[in-house]
Amino acid sequence: xxxxxxRAERLTKLPPYLFIEIDKKKKAALARGVDLIDLGIGDPDRxxxxxxxxxxxxxxxxxxAYHQYPLGSGLPAFRRAAARWFEKRFGVAxxxxxxxxxxxxxxxxxxxxxxxxxxxxxxxxxxxxAYPVYNAGxxxxxxVSVMMPLxxxxxxxxxxxxxxxxxxxxARVMWLNYxxxxxxxxASRAFFKEAVxxxxxxxxxxxxxxxxxxxxxxxxxxxxxxxxxxxxxVAIEFHSLSKTFxxxxxxxxxxxxxxxxxxxxxxxxxxxxxxxxxxxQAMGIAALxxxxxxxxxxxxxxxxxxxxxxxGLRQLGFEVRPPKASFYVWIRLPKGKxxxxxxxxxxxxxxxxxxxGNGFGDAGEGFMRMxxxxxxxxxxxxxxxxxxxx
Ligand code: PLP
Numbered sequence: 209x210x211x212x213x214x215r216a217e218r219l220t221k222l223p224p225y226l227f228i229e230i231d232k233k234k235k236a237a238l239a240r241g242v243d244l245i246d247l248g249i250g251d252p253d254r255x256x257x258x259x260x261x262x263x264x265x266x267x268x269x270x271x272x273a274y275h276q277y278p279l280g281s282g283l284p285a286f287r288r289a290a291a292r293w294f295e296k297r298f299g300v301a302x303x304x305x306x307x308x309x310x311x312x313x314x315x316x317x318x319x320x321x322x323x324x325x326x327x328x329x330x331x332x333x334x335x336x337x338a339y340p341v342y343n344a345g346x347x348x349x350x351x352v353s354v355m356m357p358l359x360x361x362x363x364x365x366x367x368x369x370x371x372x373x374x375x376x377x378x379a380r381v382m383w384l385n386y387x388x389x390x391x392x393x394x395a396s397r398a399f400f401k402e403a404v405x406x407x408x409x410x411x412x413x414x415x416x417x418x419x420x421x422x423x424x425x426x427x428x429x430x431x432x433x434x435x436x437x438x439x440x441x442v443a444i445e446f447h448s449l450s451k452t453f454x455x456x457x458x459x460x461x462x463x464x465x466x467x468x469x470x471x472x473x474x475x476x477x478x479x480x481x482x483x484x485x486x487x488x489q490a491m492g493i494a495a496l497x498x499x500x501x502x503x504x505x506x507x508x509x510x511x512x513x514x515x516x517x518x519x520g521l522r523q524l525g526f527e528v529r530p531p532k533a534s535f536y537v538w539i540r541l542p543k544g545k546x547x548x549x550x551x552x553x554x555x556x557x558x559x560x561x562x563x564x565g566n567g568f569g570d571a572g573e574g575f576m577r578m579x580x581x582x583x584x585x586x587x588x589x590x591x592x593x594x595x596x597x598x
Pocket of ligand 1: 447
């Protein structure tokens with residue numbers, strides 16, 4: 209007989225949440241007194257810009273309305289700021305009233321989106337390797353994840369022609385994520401055109417996660433899927449202030465796109481949460497309206513770290529391409545090494561935390577992911593330790 213505390217099936221179907229497993233190992237090493245260099249989780253090490261913290265301090269105590277439930281789809285001023293930012297960045301005009309929804313971080317929106325649009329047994333097309341939340345959200349909605357492998361030969365883009373026909377007939381949602389976590393790949397407008405054409409043809413919702421839109425290098429700005437003609441009635445895009453403005457802890461992002469898709473997600477959220485803390489939305493308004501130099505400064509730090517770290521890795525003989533965007537470095541492992549085995553070896557012998565590629569899906573086997581969210585001095589120390597490891 210089932211015990212009273214047996215978890216619901218949907219929870220037992222979840223694969224172990226990757227970062228929790230790594231965190232356990234990390235904590236054990238720290239308890240042993242190891243000087244760990246943590247290149248595991250993608251969380252900016254630099255503080256939230258002072259100008260945004262000042263806005264939080266200024267806005268929160270004074271505004272009595274902020275002391276009460278925020279409710280709704282986000283403060284009208286936040287939605288207007290998001291729409292203005294979007295138009296300035298991508299050249300696409302957005303209606304702040306019907307096409308923008310404030311989120312408690314983009315993860316929250318991504319996880320909840322299938323609740324609005326996926327029925328039990330519906331197929332959700334997920335990239336592999338990928339950010340684990342696309343699959344988790346599918347499981348919570350009792351959908352079926354069908355993986356689209358991202359291969360190096362195909363630039364870590366899915367090959368739509370290889371999606372099984374049977375899966376296509378039942379597909380409701382396709383997730384894409386560019387700039388990509390974990391592979392750091394970017395997608396062109398031409399690829400998005402093809403994705404939009406494909407999703408429209410097969411009646412699939414195109415959900416694009418663009419959490420890393422502003423972490424790009426060499427001046428090459430990644431496009432939005434909503435720039436493509438025809439995307440406006442098939443696509444929703446998830447944006448985050450977390451990585452762009454060093455704001456992971458404040459939890460704010462937004463969804464933008466087809467009004468019906470935004471409204472569906474808003475209907476789920478209206479029954480689950482009471483909105484993003486208003487004072488944090490005020491901070492978000494300041495961030496989205498900030499001069500371009502704010503994000504340019506953040507990018508400059510990562511670009512320098514990328515150059516130092518990737519050239520160091522290459523000198524050591526690692527097979528790695530300099531990322532064009534994101535703060536991840538996706539490294540092919542030496543022949544004969546498994547992802548989990550190599551990550552353990554690095555932790556035990558060099559005190560370096562890296563994320564095994566297979567934690568992002570089967571297609572990630574043979575790779576590991578390292579982040580450059582650590583100071584340059586630590587990245588250089590990691591390179592020295594790797595050199596010693598041989
Ligand atoms: N999407 C991707 C690909 C991510 O890597 C992350 C966080 O690591 C998120 C979304 C969620 O970001 P947030 O919830 O902080 O907006």
